[in-house]
Structure formats: C-alpha cells, structure tokens
Amino acid sequence: MARATLSTTPMARVPGRLPASASSFVGRTIELASVTDALLSSRLVTLAGPGGVGKTRVALAAVHAAGDRLGHPVFVDLTRIPEGAPVALAVAEAMGLRGVRREGALDAILWWLDGGEQVLVVLDNAEHVLEETAALVAELLEGAVDCTLLVTSRQPLHVAGEHTIPVGPMLDDDAETLFWERALAVRPSLSVSTESRSMARELCVRLDRLPLAVELAAARMSVMTPAEMLPMLESRLLDVGSGSATAPARHRTLRACIAASVDSLGKHERAAFEACAVFASPFDARAAAAVAGASLENLEDLVTRSLLQPSVDSAGHTVFRLLESLREFAREGLDAGRLEEVQRRHLAWIAAEFGAERPLSVMERSRNGQAVDRLPDVRAALDFAVVAAPAEGLRIMGATRELWFRSAQDEGLSRAAGLLERHPTPDDARAEGLVTASVCHTSRQETEAGNRLAGEALAILDRDSAGAAAAFFYQAIARCLAKDTEGSVESCRAALDVYTKLGDTAGCSRAVGMLGMAAVWAHRDDDAIGILHEALDLAVAAGDLWAQGQILTYLGLAESNLGRAAVGRARLLEGVNAFAQVGDISYRGVALARLAALTVARDPTTAVRAAAATTRREGAGGRFHEIALADFAQVRSIAELLLGSQSFAAAWEAGEKLSFAEAAEELRAVEGGLQPGMLTPRELEIVELIRRGLGNASIARQLSLSVRTVENHVAHALTKLGLHSRSSLAVWAAEHEHREPRA
Secondary structure (H helix, E strand, O other): OOHHHOOOOOOOOOOOEOOOOOOOOOOOHHHHHHHHHHHHHOOEEEEEOOOOOOHHHHHHHHHHHHHHHHOEEEEEEHHHOOOOOOHHHHHHHHOOOOOOOHHHHHHHHHHHHOOOOOEEEEEEOOHHHHHHHHHHHHHHHHHOOOEEEEEEEOOOOOOOOOEEEEOOOOOHHHHHHHHHHHHHHHOOOOOOOHHHHHHHHHHHHHOOOOHHHHHHHHHHHHOOOHHHHHHHHHHHHHHHHOOOOOOOHHHHHHHHHHHHHHHOOOHHHHHHHHHHHHOOOOEOHHHHHHHHOOOHHHHHHHHHOOOOEEEEOOOOOEEEEOOHHHHHHHHHOOOHHHHHHHHHHHHHHHHHHOOOOOOOOHHHHHHHOOOHHHHHHHHHHHHHHHHHOHHHHHHHHHHOHHHHHHHOHHHHHHHHHHHHHHOOOOOHHHHHHHHHHHHHHHHOOOHHHHHHHHHHHHHHOOOOOHHHHHHHHHHHHHHHHOOOHHHHHHHHHHHHHHHHHHOOHHHHHHHHHHHHHHHHHOOOHHHHHHHHHHHHHHHHHHOOHHHHHHHHHHHHHHHHHOOOHHHHHHHHHHHHHHHHHHOOOHHHHHHHHHHHHHHOOOOHHHHHHHHHHHHOHHHOOOOOOHHHHHHHHHHHHHHHHHHOHHHHHHHHHHHOOOOHHHHHHHHHHHHOOOOHHHOOHHHHHHHHHHHOOOOHHHHHHHHOOOHHHHHHHHHHHHHHHOOOOHHHHHHHHHOOOOOOOOO
16 A cells, blocks of 8 residues: 555554553562663563563553653554454554554554654564564564564564563562562451461462462462462462473463462353453453353452453443453363353344344434444454354444444445355345445445445335434435435435434434535535524434534535635534544544635645645545545645645645644634634524523523523533633623524
C-alpha cells in the first residue's frame, strides 16, 4: 500500500498509555537501572526471561520511572493475538488505527510514527509470535527513526542492534519481601516468626524466586502457612517437572506452582477457571457466570488465589482477566469437547450481550455501536461462529452493525461475506448479515452492491419488521449516493412507515433525516432544511446522538450551499461533536471536509491541515462520497493558489499527523466566539420563550413538543453558550435579537 493512499490518521499522542498496576512493585533495582540506561542508548531493548519472571512489571516500572525521557509510550499486549497472527495489526490497533488491513498495517504504523516526536513502543509477551515480531521490529528500526522499542519475551529476537537484558529470578531478600507483603495483605494475622521466615525463604527458593510463583504461593497463605505449603509444593514439583525435557526448568517450576494452586480448587472452581481462558478481553461477573459457570464465590476464590486479576473498567465496573501464563495453563485443561462447549457458551453470551437473538430498536443498535472495547471478544466469537455456527455469527453481525460501520468498515465487510458464504439459507440470520454487508459496501461507495444486498434482505424479511426498516434505511443511503433520488425517497418513506408502526422515534428521526439528506443530494437545499429540522426534533426527543450528528451535518451542508456560511459552520461543528461522542468516523469526516472548504479562503493553512487529517478516516476503512471529495478538491485548488505548492505540501504533511479531534479544534478556533446563529432555530424559539418567563411544560404545550424534548433543547443551548442556568439563558436572549417563535 502506498503511503499516499493510506486511510488512517493518528490518535492524539498522550503520554502514559500504560496499564496501571493494582499492587506495589518490589525490588529489581539493578534491572530497572539497566533497562533505563539501555533505552537511552539503544533503539531496541529486549527483556528476556522465563514465563512468570516479571518481565512485564520490570518493563512498565522502568518506563514509568523514566517519565518523558523515553518519549510517548504505546503499550501492545501481544497475549491478545494467537500464534502466527500478524503482529503489525495488534500494534496498529494499539495506536488507534482501527480497521487497518493486514497488508497495509506496516505502512500505517510507519506513517503514524513519522511525527517528529519520540515514541516508545512496548511489545509485551512476544514469545508466541517471535518471528513475526522480529520481522516487524526490523522494519520499524529502519523506517521510523524516532521510535524506540522495548520488547518482553522468553527469548531474544536476534535482530541487529538488539540490546538484550536477561530478567532472572528475584534476589532472595526481594523475593521474601514480595512474599510477605502479599501474604500479609490476604492474611494480616499470619505469624511472622523466625521459623515461618525460614520456611518462607525455602519456599521462595523452591519457586526459583519467580515473582508470579511467589505471588501465587503468598495468595494461598489465606488458608495455610509456609510450613504447610512447602511439602505440598514439593510433591507437585516431581509430577509437573516430569514433563517435556526441552521446556526451561523455570517454566516447569512455574507450572508446578500454578498446578499447586489449581489442583487445590474444587471441581466447580477449577472448571470455571479453565473456562475463563476463552475470554479475549476483561470480563465481568455476569459474563463469567454465563460462559464459565462461575458464581461470585468462585470468582472471589480465584481472585484470592491470584488466579484472576481484578480491575475497574472505564464505566466503573469490576472486571477480571487471566495472566497469560495462567490462561495458557487454563486452556490446556480444556479438551476438544469442553473447549467447543465453552466457545459455544461464549458465542451465546456475545449474542445475548448485543441482543442478537431478538428484534432491536434503533437506539439499542446505536448503543451497540459504541462498544469498541468489546471488539476482541466479538472477534473471538465470530472466529468460532464462521466454522461452527454461521447463522449465529450473522445475527451477531446484524446486532453489531453500527460497531463495524463506525469503527472497522472493511473488516466488517470481510466478516459478513465469510459468514454469508457459509450460510446460504434465506432466513432472518442471513438477512441480518446481508444488511450489514450492504452498509459496509455502501461505506466504500460500492452503491450497486449496497442496494442489491439490501434488496435481497428485504426479499427475506417481513416488511413490517425492525429488520426490514433497517434494510429500507440503508437501501435509501445506497440509492442516494448513487444519485437515485426517487428510489432513495421511496426507500426512506418505506422505512419511516415501518418505524412509525413500531413506535421507534429514533428510527423515525433517521428516516426523516434521510429524506433531508436526499433533498441535499438533489440540490433542494431550502426543502432539505425544513425536513432536517423536523428530523432533528425527533432525534433530540429520542436521545439519538448519531442521528443528531447526521442531521446536523446535512443541515450544515445545506446552509452553506445556500451561502449561509456562519450558520453552516455552526451546524457542522455540532455534528462533529455529536459523532465524536458515539465514535463515528465516516460522517464526522464529511462534516470536517466541508468545514475545511468553508475555512480555506480565511485560513488556508488550517484548512489544508484539517483536510489532510480527514482524508485518513482514522482507520475505519471505507471511502468518501463525492460531496466530500469535491470539498477536498476545493481546499486543494484554493490553498495551492494562496499558499503556493511548497507551503501547501508542508501544511498537508503536518495535517496528516492530526486526529479528527485536533483538526476540529483547529477549525473551531478559526471561527472565534459563539454567535446567536450557533443555536438551531428550535433552540432559539425555546430560549426566547424562556426569556418571556415560560417553564418547560408551558413551552412544550405551545410548541407541541414533549417536556423531555424541551429539556434536551435547553441543555444543548446551555452547553453551546457556556451558561449554567435558565436565568443566565434569559439574560443572554435579552441581549440578542431573535425572530418570533414559529406557529
């Protein structure tokens, strides 16, 4: 893939993108100093050592201790990818480059790293993808001069220029300190006598002073003493150590420690522990119950024994994960029959989580579209489904349709196509997959395929079903982009009819919004504005941010087409904000393209930078439609005249390093302060009525709106104007001229 056609854009480089630890870091003074010194003098440093020796903790501690001296960190957890998988894709995803294809991943990474700032890429647990990692590292060393790499692996990469630092067992005193710190945390009353200290020291020696093994042993002190554990562990050493003679001795010892903990589990706890190996990302208690059959008591027991690691996700919920060594051990306990059984339960859990087995409202599908952190488990479920349960996989593809559209359009198309090939039966499952494939084709401007697949789905579906409404809606988009205005309107009205019968307000808002979009494409901008304001009221009432973003974007296009640039810019910036909140890439790019075109005459450099950032599409895949392409062409032609070719090229190159958010902020800064025109007509009406002293209920009656819709409009107006109360809103209204509320 040529750099010039790469469809990605870098995320903001914020320092500290490293996983936090819930426990203290003990010892390793010498190793920390060695790693820091090596990273300051070498571009490739590999921490090599056996599993469980603490390579990851040493690496993270060294990076944290060094601070900004090592550059902006990017952490790549390679345990999330299977053996032989493309490492470059994992690195690209960690950089925020979503939807990158395998063949374009290296170019995407090199482009992202080409920002003139020092970046530290941490590749953690590379042993199962050693050759792939070595090949990628060699390319990065040659092609990205501002990139330093820190790798953890059970063996060196053997790449030229590699600085290898062996990470071995802890010092005796450090291992003992670690043991007692963790043991007393789980059992504060544990006796720390001379005898118990002696036993603990011997225990650490038996465990080869490996941190993971020491921590596992310490966790068991909740139910025993060092003296009681020592003989039990000793008997296990013989059993586990009699395995492969080619396995490293410390690895066999670690397995012995893991076995000692796992063997002490009851039947149900062990089954739950082994089943948890199927999760590809952190999981909560509900997931553990559904997939692994784990009760809260089971989870508590596994956490107490350090077999599960608890943490808190971005929503404030407790989630769990298995360390890689433990995951490997757990998965080995699943024979082929049990593994398939657990994978089927995992597939069913994903289906249930996303509502794949029932009709979904538009808002439910929209919320599914924001679950980017669930993608690893969705992918794992679909990998199993394509082989064992393609119908279930197609239903999941339907339920997660907006997730693929917003985050990974090309990957979504590939997965849908593979499942459709495996399930030719014309049923509801196939129809769901056909609609998803239609959406992804249309996002690539392959409108004929998008229209055809939506039609094929409609031939299967009940015309009054939610699935049919979605098929009509996406068919309308495909027809609109193909300039079949009459066909698009026909599909829009069909979708609106079904959504109205279903009472789906968000669906109605999208269908009406699509009618407005079709009017814009037909160059009927005055008509479009009226239709789109009607759609916006519905979208606000439904709380559908995605629909608000789409409608505001097309309002911005229509207003600017009519020469009302200030209002158009305001609507477009609101659309960008809405899309940013739901993680949409495609429509946000359309808004940014027009904003750049509206800005180019006033500030050509900013416009060029924004256009360059937008063309990358932040890795979602797909292609821009001709309205956006025309805006890009306008920016290029005007900016080249105003700046000259050399300055234009410099601005474009700088803009390629911007994220969508950064581009939007630069464009917003050009506009300066807020103006009355930045409120929508409906918001202006409501603000004027507030100035007159009406409450929300009275405003709702006068404008024939729901009270909730009025409340949402008031909240939006306050946010846009930076105000905090109705009284301040009334004062603002009194200071500006407004038209009378429409009848």
